[in-house]
Amino acid sequence: MSDDKKKLGTRPPLGVKRTVETGKVKQSFSHGRSNTVVVEVKKRRILKPGDAKPEAQEEAKAPEAAPEKKEAAPKKAAAPKPAPKKEMSAAERREQVKELERQAEQERMRLEAEQRERDEKAKNAKAEAEERRAEENRKAEEEAERQAAEDAKKAAEDVERAKHEASKAAPAPAAAPRTEERKPAPKKKASKGRPAPDRRSGKLTVNRALRGEDGNRARSLAALKRKREKAKRDHDSGPREKQVRDVVVPDSITVAELAKRMGEKSADLVKSLFNMGMMVTVNQNVDQDTAELLVTEFGHKIQRVSESDVDIDTTEDVDPEDTLQPRPPVVTIMGHVDHGKTSLLDAIRGADVAAGEAGGITQHIGAYQVTPKGGDPITFLDTPGHEAFTEMRARGANVTDLAILVVAADDGLKPQTVEAINHIKAAEVPMIVAINKIDKDGANPQKIREELLQHEIIVEAMSGDVQDVEVSAKKKTNIDKLLEAINLQAELLELKANPDRAADATVVEAQLDKGRGPVATVLVNRGTLKVGDVFVAGAAAGKVRALVDDRGQRVKEAGPSFPVEVLGLSSLPSAGDQFTVVENDQRAREVAEYRQSVIDKKRTTSAPMSLESMFDKKGAETISFPLIVKADVQGTSEAIVNALNKLSTDEIEVRVIHSGVGAITESDVTLAASSNAPIIGFNVRPNSKAREIAKRDEVEFRYYDVIYHLTDWVKQAMAGELGPEIIETVVGRAEVKQVFKSGKKDKAAGLLVVDGVIKLGLHARLTRDDVIVSKTTIASLRRFKDDVKEVEAGTECGAVLEDTNDIEPGDMLEIFEVEERERTL
Template sequence: MAARFLRCLQISSTFRASSLCQCRHFASEGKRGKRKYVEAAIVKSTKSKKEIVDVWKKMNASELAAALKTDYDDVVEILENLDKRNVNAIVNETPLDDNSILMAVSALNFKPRFINGPARKAEKEDDDLHPQPPPQESAKSKRPPIVTIMGHVDHGKTTLLDALRNSQIAAGEFGGITQHIGAFSVDLGKKGQKVTFLDTPGHAAFSSMRARGAKGADIVVLVVAADDGVKEQTVQSIQFARSANVPLVVAVNKIDKPNADPMRAMRSLLEHDVVVEQLGGDVQCIHVSALQSRNLPALQDALILQADLAELKSTKDGKVEAVIVESSVVHGIGKVCTLIVSRGTLKKGCVLVAGNSWCRVKTMQDEHGKNVTIALPSQPVRVSGWRDDLPTPGDLVLEAETVDRAQKVVNLRISKSMQEKAERDWEETAEQREKDRETYLKNRQFLLNRGQRFGSTLRCVVHKNQRIEKDQDDTHPKFRIILRTDVEGTLEAILEILSTYKSEMCSLQIVDFEVGSPTEKDIELAKETGATIYAFNLPISNQIRQKAEASGCQIDQFNVIYRLVEALKTEIESRLPKLEELVLVGEGHVLKEFMISDRGRKRQPIAGTLIEWGNFEKSSYYKFLRNGNVIFEGGLETMKAGMEVVTSAKTNTEVGLCLLDKNIRFKEDDQVEAYEKKQKSQQIDWFPPGF
């Protein structure tokens, strides 16, 4: 044994010496073009320790370069080669993931050692934009009030505003109903005091718009029709005004109608704790006729008085603050937003941030489409120049010092929203995993109780469920749409309506939705998914329409929201399978049973029947009843009148009926009913609110 051990040691020593000689031999041949290969081999064979570098989690690229004492550009190049996703982290100076840090350190021939990094503020809140502190009283000046007109649909809100500004707003609304929030500046009173009006939709579909209108207002004018009283959207408007803590001024409209009863309209407000001055309360109430412009000066005085009581003030100095009223995409201009300035002076060239979007103001226009150079507090303007996504109505607008600052703020907000979404997705994934685990344990225990101890029960169950769902999806009716609207508010309203769709009769799938006219990409998407494009209040170019026709895609245009809902329900119902119903077309009774044989066949029973009323057709569906119980349902083989084969017979005719089922025997006075099968369309069980 000892001899064998010594022999192994000699072989091992010889092998090491031979290997060392070979390495030296290869090194001596480096001048022949193999030097690069030999150097790599020598590095791998050396036992010199790598330099240890302290790193920490959530390092950014510049911190990593400083820790490695390496040129920043070299570190950036390595990070980009490792993972293209690191580019965003480098540009935005956000933390790198741990794997990228480890790989970059190793690539530079260092050994990483994780330590606690320097204290840093968690996602510096100072990097974001925030509203300024309230200005000093000495810097404040009086500003025009912002008045929101609210109420039920068709109670005359837009007509009232039309009369106040002596324009034709209502004539420009499709269907005579307001489908956007309109912002207008109006001169009221003899002194020409300015008031900014917000005209909100009254339809049930636009509840979110009304809520935003109440929050952005100083005064709410609640319009109640004298001939109709308080309705559903009237109550909703009262609730929005209260939640926003905005004072009310009631305008009882349509007092010119023959059936008008202003007192009944005022009393109906008492049920909702709105007590007008005429009934001993503190809420101003003016009786007007918007159509005939009657008593409008009294309403103007009430608004000016309410504004004076509120002592509305703001400052023209400092950074701009505003609120988005509406956003849309205008052909030839781009993304535009209607906003109301709440503080500061807005000028052309200002850099604004709203939500996850920013802009350098290119143009500013008033409600008449005229260009303006500045916008003061409470003044509504339409601003163009927005980048990235459209701001959402209701978003707060803040001014940034530079474009770089605005871009950093938007990137920070997007990063935060993505992180929050990732956390929500992780929670949902964890919940789903827990449910899957429970399903697995439940089915596993079930099989164990049956004596089956092998196989993945969860895999079988999930596979079976997925197969069932797939089979249902293949045959289940479905309707896919691509939605395009003129403005963000309308898109929001339509999506709220579609969110109420819960029917299992037909699947409604929204493939895509966006603000702006349909494009060629939308046509390709519709062709690929089999979707119908719904364009709301948008023009369709001839080029797009021709491409849609060539691709077999359908584009439907709408200008009124309830027409869109009606068309949607019609399209869904057209995809539902027809229901088959039986319509009674004749009755009779059996007089006698005959047993006959035909050409040597087995004798078969024939029902000699008298038709009491209606028509019997050979193709009809028959029921035979005895003592109220059905003994046969189905079709006939033949029908004879006397010796002649017939296909139909009328009232008071005796016929012989031969059934398909030869085992049925007949008795006298058995009842016979003849039915005709008809196809009946189904109606979808979806009733969106307000329609």
């Protein structure tokens, strides 16, 4: 065999022949650990003829473990003997690898056994600790039971002694024998290498350790102590004395609320009512008399109160004199339309408010506070001058300290100027006359002073006591003189208020803002309004979420005579409502619910019928014109409704189905569609859903921002609903003398014209004994044998009446013309 023949089981040489064969053996240990050992086997190098002499044979290296696993490596085997000169076969190498793997496996098993032994020791120690804790718990339980048994035995002996039966010994409680029989179980040592016998049933927990032999949880020391104290209390003291309460009972109260105030159970009250023959539940109301029977039956005292006592009455709450401090005056500007009220306020404020009003007309009440240079703050209320805003102007006069009557020097006193004077007199507030537009051509201030005399207003220039100032709002002339007059009048009034108390204010205006919800403009009368205060405004309750002044800036508080916008209302109050801060939410809800119930009663209760009201309208003959009104603020909505109601006549009346504040919603459109009514939006628009429904149901929208245009359209619509006006003009009368036949069916009447003239083709009424028999027309008119077009009074003629043959001698014929005119209201 050739020497260079390839040996079996050997790799082909790569470059220089390798003299060392290498292999790897993987070792596995406990807990998922493993190690890889590199095994090297040196083989003999075979030399060919001509090669150098063989080198000395090296010793084979022993297997080496990884440095970090030295502690887990098997014991070092003896150094292998020098390899024979003949090369090691593949079978021998495999046998050597198997031997190494066997040694590694033995080492791994040895380490696992040691780990199991350590775990078993830890488990046994834990079991012994739990047994000790259970034993301590059992001892504590036995001690508690023993103490309870002794206490029970003492109590039983005291009872027997009290009954003079001391000779009979009381039997021991059942707990005592069980205590004697229960002995602590002997400890069982867990054998090494297996779990303790007590742990075979499951994990030992605190609850299991505290359970008795019967499986029930043993009572704690605190429970046993409470039981002993209760037994002692029941033994020592007799029945408790019933507490008598003073129960406040309104006109109507629920059974549950009455039971709460009495301190009794609701079921007991319901049972008592059942015995009285009243089948009620805890949520039903009972009247004051029934509540009195229940209160008396349960041994309490009743205090009757009226529902009206729930409401807040601020008139009786008067502040002491020493708490009052000076406050700014509240000035209301009044006058006729377009006499320059808002422009005058702009000149004072230095802000252009009129530019934001539609058509240059003020539609809302504006409240502003102005601090002149070198002067004290002044609060202004700007009220609209249109006649539809009468109630708003009256409301402004009632919250004001001082009124400024604006009269245009070139226009004089107008009806609404006189109306404003009457409001000022009714409010009993001092007045300052501002004669505006003195810069215009034709201005005559002296004429204004003379016209004021007709209404018992005498200005200082004419030896009176009313101040008058000639101003020009456009050129800002004499504005400083007007402010001086206001400060002078305010000093005379000595206006004071207590700022250190809960706020009391008046709602000047209210509106529904899309982003902020219900918003009310209030004027603080006294006290200080702060963020976080709980309040009630009319039938609306809430908590002040934010305060915004007239410049749009947020403030933390508002003192007397300070106008602010209040955010945080639950619903929209009415303009003019009282705004009062209360102590808590419960009180606010109670007052708001009572006021809402009063409003509901007024709405549902019909007004008493009288003879005058019965004949005011003609009932079915009157046409109803339905409308739905939505406005941006409460005061404007009220003014529009009042203006529309004034348009009603005997023939047609305006019926406002619904009026509200805020955007036009889908519910408004649905209501309009069902009642066939148009929707009037004043400074508001419908949302997208409402527009879709309106397009589907063909509901008409009318948008306005000036009240003049709104009322004009309603007048035209109402006139169109009535149709054109029919006017009848009587042109002649005739008396039937004889009746003749005319043709086969018709009859001709022989007439004597009594009055006026009879014309061919005119309308006629045939009356018999002043009762209308028929309405007809003159179909044919003949005098003697000639056809004529008209016959005058005092002559006779024959006439054929269309569509009637019911003619008798003695009947009267009335001839009239009909004219159609466009109807106006």
